[in-house]
Amino acid sequence: MSQSFYDRVSNSKFYSLGDKLGDIILLSLCWLVCSLPVVTLGSSCTALYYAVHKRFTDHSEKPVHDFFRSFKQNLLQGILITLVLLLYAAVTSFNIFVAWKGYNGITLPSWYLPVAVLLILPFIFTATYVFPYLARFKNNVRGTIFHSFTFSTMYPAHTFLMWICILASIALMIFFFPSLLFAPFTCCYICHRLCERDFTYAMILKDKRENPDKYKDETVDEKQKEEDEVLLADITRPVDENAGTGEKMGNKKSDLENADLDDIDLDDIDLDDIDLDDIDMDDLNLDDEDTEEGGTN
Numbered sequence: 001m002s003q004s005f006y007d008r009v010s011n012s013k014f015y016s017l018g019d020k021l022g023d024i025i026l027l028s029l030c031w032l033v034c035s036l037p038v039v040t041l042g043s044s045c046t047a048l049y050y051a052v053h054k055r056f057t058d059h060s061e062k063p064v065h066d067f068f069r070s071f072k073q074n075l076l077q078g079i080l081i082t083l084v085l086l087l088y089a090a091v092t093s094f095n096i097f098v099a100w101k102g103y104n105g106i107t108l109p110s111w112y113l114p115v116a117v118l119l120i121l122p123f124i125f126t127a128t129y130v131f132p133y134l135a136r137f138k139n140n141v142r143g144t145i146f147h148s149f150t151f152s153t154m155y156p157a158h159t160f161l162m163w164i165c166i167l168a169s170i171a172l173m174i175f176f177f178p179s180l181l182f183a184p185f186t187c188c189y190i191c192h193r194l195c196e197r198d199f200t201y202a203m204i205l206k207d208k209r210e211n212p213d214k215y216k217d218e219t220v221d222e223k224q225k226e227e228d229e230v231l232l233a234d235i236t237r238p239v240d241e242n243a244g245t246g247e248k249m250g251n252k253k254s255d256l257e258n259a260d261l262d263d264i265d266l267d268d269i270d271l272d273d274i275d276l277d278d279i280d281m282d283d284l285n286l287d288d289e290d291t292e293e294g295g296t297n
Contacts, residue, residue, distance in 0.1 A: 023063045027051055028184040030067050042085070042131055043078030047071035048188045050135040053196070056189070074134055080141050081134065085127055092120045125152040128162045132195040151198055158194045165190045 027048060034044035050070035054060035099108050099116040130148035152159045169187035172179045208215050
């Protein structure tokens with residue numbers, strides 16, 4: 001049965017592309033509207049991350065519904081975490097300003113400025129993972145902040161890349177206003193790709209620690225694989241056959257030169273192992289051997 005015009009259009013690549021572009025614009029606008037109160041910025045970022053995850057990992061067809069579902073579920077925790085981060089950033093920023101410029105005639109020692117700058121690191125190493133973690137896992141505020149800081153310190157390269165993406169998106173939205181329609185979603189998608197790798201690896205490690213019997217066969221296979229690699233390396237090791245042959249013939253020749261004919265039992269010699277072509281007859285001095293009369297007959 002031939003497909004209808006609507007079915008052909010809805011199954012086309014052009015329609016799929018338009019559907020994804022529509023989701024990008026809608027989710028970016030949802031993030032923008034829900035971030036306007038500032039204190040709900042964290043909840044909005046959490047909801048955007050959750051919607052992106054459902055859209056591209058679970059292939060959900062209701063991204064806007066997923067956004068507001070997550071926004072409602074994580075609203076309180078998102079506000080609390082946002083207030084904590086904003087307060088800490090404000091205090092440390094003021095501390096850096098005082099250490100640099102002074103305040104009301106108060107000048108701090110020059111060595112304090114690097115210390116004040118270092119105090120901003122907990123904020124830098126927490127803000128990138130805290131809202132993705134909140135979107136993916138259930139925990140209290142303290143546990144969410146602690147584990148987010150742990151993830152960030154474990155993967156500093158990902159933290160650095162995410163900060164570049166965040167700062168570039170902010171600058172783009174400020175200087176190019178139409179980018180508000182796609183910059184939030186794009187930034188979140190890039191951060192999602194980075195964070196999910198780290199979350200997946202952490203969940204595998206946790207499962208291995210809690211269920212070691214489940215991965216016992218895998219451990220045995222890894223050990224067997226290492227043994228096979230060592231054996232394969234020994235088998236495939238290059239050997240100089242000529243050098244080995246020459247060394248063996250040299251040893252045989254030396255043994256013949258130093259041998260006492262009286263001590264040799266001819267019954268134990270396998271003539272098939274001796275290659276007469278490789279023996280230099282000039283090196284064998286038969287005149288010095290004591291043989292009985294008639295022994296040469």
